[in-house]
Structures are given as C-alpha cells and as structure tokens.
Amino acid sequence: NAGVTQTPKFRILKIGQSMTLQCAQDMNHNYMYWYRQDPGMGLKLIYYSVGAGITDKGEVPNGYNVSRSTTEDFPLRLELAAPSQTSVYFCASSQADRGTTEAFFGQGTRLTVV
Amino acid sequence: LAKTTQPISMDSYEGQEVNITCSHNNIATNDYITWYQQFPSQGPRFIIQGYKTKVTNEVASLFIPADRKSSTLSLPRVSLSDTAVYYCLVVPANDYKLSFGAGTTVTVRA
Numbered sequence A: 001n002a003g004v005t006q007t008p009k010f011r012i013l014k015i016g017q018s019m020t021l022q023c024a025q026d027m028n029h030n031y032m033y034w035y036r037q038d039p040g041m042g043l044k045l046i047y048y049s050v051g052a053g054i055t056d057k058g059e060v061p062n063g064y065n066v067s068r069s070t071t072e073d074f075p076l077r078l079e080l081a082a083p084s085q086t087s088v089y090f091c092a093s094s095q096a097d098r099g100t101t102e103a104f105f106g107q108g109t110r111l112t113v114v
Numbered sequence B: 001l002a003k004t005t006q007p008i009s010m011d012s013y014e015g016q017e018v019n020i021t022c023s024h025n026n027i028a029t030n031d032y033i034t035w036y037q038q039f040p041s042q043g044p045r046f047i048i049q050g051y052k053t054k055v056t057n058e059v060a061s062l063f064i065p066a067d068r069k070s071s072t073l074s075l076p077r078v079s080l081s082d083t084a085v086y087y088c089l090v091v092p093a094n095d096y097k098l099s100f101g102a103g104t105t106v107t108v109r110a
Helices: none
Strands: A004-007 A010-013 A019-025 A031-037 A043-051 A054-057 A064-066 A076-078 A087-094 A103-105 A109-113 B009-013 B018-023 B032-038 B045-050 B053-056 B061-064 B070-075 B084-091 B104-109
Touching: A004 A087, A019 A031, A019 A087, A019 A109, A043 A064, A103 B045, B009 B018, B018 B084, B018 B104, B032 B061, B045 B053, B045 B061, B045 B070, B070 B084
Parallel strands: A010 A109, B009 B104
Antiparallel strands: A004 A019, A019 A076, A031 A043, A031 A087, A043 A054, A064 A076, A087 A103, A087 A109, B018 B070, B032 B045, B032 B084, B053 B061, B061 B070, B084 B104
8 A cells, every 4th residue: 555645755946936735545534634844843734634525724724725626635735835834744644433543644745945 | 622741852771661741631521642653754653542541552552540631651662763753642532633742852872
C-alpha cells in the first residue's frame, strides 16, 4: 500500500503566486487532515474532512482552501502566497468510525515563499 | 477540546525507562487519549491510545488514572533511536479532530 501520498515534496513560490498541494490516500479512510508545521513548533490543523463533500476549518484556515470531491483526494489550495505560509505541510488520513485515533501521515511538502 | 499540558523536554540515557506525563484537566467523558511520535523531517506516527486504566503494546504503555485528568506514556528501555518529539492528544469521540500541541522533545544519550 502507498498509504498517504503528498506531492510535491518541495516547492518554492513567489509572493502572490498560487498553488495546490496534492494529497491522496488509498486506504479508503473517511477522515483526512491538513497540517502545517513551522520550524521547532508543533503541528497546527488547517482543515479537515469527515468524508467526501464535507470539510471543516481547523485552527489556522486563513489563506487556504480545501475540497473533498472523492474519498481518496484532499487537495489544499494556497491563494496569494505570503512569506508567513513558508512551512512544512502534512496531510493525514484515518478511519475514525472504527474507534481508532490512529492517523497515517504523508511525508510532507516543504514550501518556501520568497 | 480539552487542552493538554506536557513538559517541553526530557533527557534520558539508553536502557532507561522514560515516563512522560500529560495533563488534561477538562477532558470530556467520551474523549480518547492518544500519543504520537515524530522524528525530524517526518510526519507523526501513532504510538498508543487509551480511555482508562492501562494499555500496553509492543512499543509503549499508557497509564490513565481513574479521574482521567492526566496520562503517562511509558517508554521502556529507550535507545538512541527513540529520540523524538512525543505528542499527547485528547480526541473527542464524536469528532475525530486531531489537534497537536507543542509536544515533548525526548533526547536519549549514550
């Protein structure tokens, strides 16, 4: 199994540009999450989804958008990139209705905005 | 969401047992307690979850007192490869929203 796949692994954006971070999971999980992690800090939840067509804001949603049209994919859109969005972005998925809090994380996307 | 408080850092030596205590005073009745481990440049990895009493797996043990206002993750006989950040999470059973705090940086020395 591939698990959770994030693309790209690295990206440099100029201020004001836009991009989409891709996340795909092949485990048929219902929950999916997007986090950002700044150097030396913990993970902050940006958005999460409890299933296709349903998304909800996390702690730091400003400057980001998400969609969940399929169970497998949960892309994160950055509009008008700003230096404050320089971070490592992690996507995760879990099968929450089995009573488990185990989430599986991707390898991350390291984004630099200059 | 219940707020969690855990030490910022802990040092240990190879072969010792490491115990990390997390405080979650306003935990709700149906909340789970979950711990994750994160190595540098990697995403977090699930270690263990519990609801009450003691849970043990091949990696760690989780001790939860009756009032559930705290929990302790126990790592037996640590090695250098256990150097990582450890996160304590309280997860609502009706909304599996995983919120991470700052975590505890555990450094294992030879």
